[in-house]
Amino acid sequence: MDLRIFTEPQQGASYDTLLTVAKATEDLGFDAFFRSDHYLSMGNVDGLPGPTDAWITLAGLARETRRIRLGTLMTAGTFRLPGVLAIQVAQVDQMSGGRVELGLGAGWFEEEHKAYGIPFPREKFARMEEQLEVITGLWATGAGREFNYHGAYYQLENSPALPKPAQGKVPVLIGGHGKTRTPRIAAQFADEFNIPFASLKDTEAQFGRVRAAAEAAGRKGDELVYSNALVACVGKDDAEVARRAAAIGRNVDELKANGLAGSPAEVVDKIGRYAAVGASRVYLQILDLDDLDHLELISEQVQSQVR
Numbered sequence: 001m002d003l004r005i006f007t008e009p010q011q012g013a014s015y016d017t018l019l020t021v022a023k024a025t026e027d028l029g030f031d032a033f034f035r036s037d038h039y040l041s042m043g044n045v046d047g048l049p050g051p052t053d054a055w056i057t058l059a060g061l062a063r064e065t066r067r068i069r070l071g072t073l074m075t076a077g078t079f080r081l082p083g084v085l086a087i088q089v090a091q092v093d094q095m096s097g098g099r100v101e102l103g104l105g106a107g108w109f110e111e112e113h114k115a116y117g118i119p120f121p122r123e124k125f126a127r128m129e130e131q132l133e134v135i136t137g138l139w140a141t142g143a144g145r146e147f148n149y150h151g152a153y154y155q156l157e158n159s160p161a162l163p164k165p166a167q168g169k170v171p172v173l174i175g176g177h178g179k180t181r182t183p184r185i186a187a188q189f190a191d192e193f194n195i196p197f198a199s200l201k202d203t204e205a206q207f208g209r210v211r212a213a214a215e216a217a218g219r220k221g222d223e224l225v226y227s228n229a230l231v232a233c234v235g236k237d238d239a240e241v242a243r244r245a246a247a248i249g250r251n252v253d254e255l256k257a258n259g260l261a262g263s264p265a266e267v268v269d270k271i272g273r274y275a276a277v278g279a280s281r282v283y284l285q286i287l288d289l290d291d292l293d294h295l296e297l298i299s300e301q302v303q304s305q306v307r
Contacts (some may be wrong), residue, residue: 001275001306002031005295006073006229006283010038010112012047013289015057022061024292025068028299032069033061034103034283037076040112044249055088062096071101073194073229073283074175077127078107078118082134082154090139090165098167103175103194104132125181127153132189136172139165175229177206183213192225194283197258203228204277227281228274231259234267234298244294248287260284264301271306 005025009018022033037054041047058070070092075085093100106124107113113120121127130151141147141161149156174186175194183206186193193210195203211221233248233255235241241262245252255261260270260282271282288294 001271001279002281003298003303003306004032004034004069004281004283005030006034006036006285007289008036008038008285008287009052009057009289010036010041010047011043011045011287012041012049013052014049015052015060017289018052018057019061019064020292021286021289021295022065022068022070024295026065028295029303030068030295030299031281032071032101033065034071034073034101037072037074037079038109038112039079039118040109040115042109055085055092058100059092059095062092062099065096065099067099069099069101070096071171071173072103073196074103074105074173076107076109077104077131078113078120078124082131083138083156083159085131086135086138087163089135089170090163093165093167093170094163096166098165100165100167101171101173101192102135103173104128104135105175123153125185129185129188130154132172132185136189137161139170173227177202179206179209183209184217186210186224187213187217187219190224192227192281194227194229196229197231197285198228199258200273200277203274203279207278225281226278227283228279229283229285230274231255231261232267232284232286232294232298233259233261234264234294234302236263236297236301244288244291247291264297264305267298267302268305271302275306 025033039051106128110120138161147159147161171191173192174190176182195206207226214221233244260267
């Protein structure tokens, strides 16, 4: 089981804070550092000092880390034109020496679009499908050839399809709870399918839908990596769990029901149950980015037990 650190910087984090967490992620042996792609905080937080851009952040981290994978859960398709995003991701991949992964979603948080003047189209999923066709098409176009695309939303003429990612093929992550369209898109484009904040029952059902869609598309169901994103709140005893839950404004019982919370032994057991329904990777949503002792505890007493 791979454990990856997943952050939500829109809730309040500077680049320096993210750098500190990314370096701890690397030093403590975690597989990857991922971040959300949002421009507006959610819930009862002020979001200070303000948002950081996902791909600018990852570009900086690409030069200041050496081993960990870097990526997004999920880049909002509404934020970037697909040709521009293909260039950005390829460049950050080059800067990292081939350690980047692209999670792409349709975009959903209308308020942040209004707050920063970003168009919020109705046909988001259809646009995302074309974006995936463009991005993967640009990367797959051979050197010296041109890429052309004529879709309903995007048109590219005589593109040199440059630059290329360092690793050849950047892994693409698709995720979500949709029962029909999401599995179909994942089957067509994804190297990894991620389901965020889902129960064991819902995880098993959604993984099954994606496997079936992959097989219907002519792929092997197990060709994809299957992963969960779950909030983490681990403590060496009940008091520490309660303190960490309070720090993120959550209830311990709710966290235990819906996330990975409790003692290291409890969390190891629950990760095992997700593994039993098909997950081979978990993104640990870390909401208190100043609590590096939390990461150290997870590394020493959880990660060491699930690898």
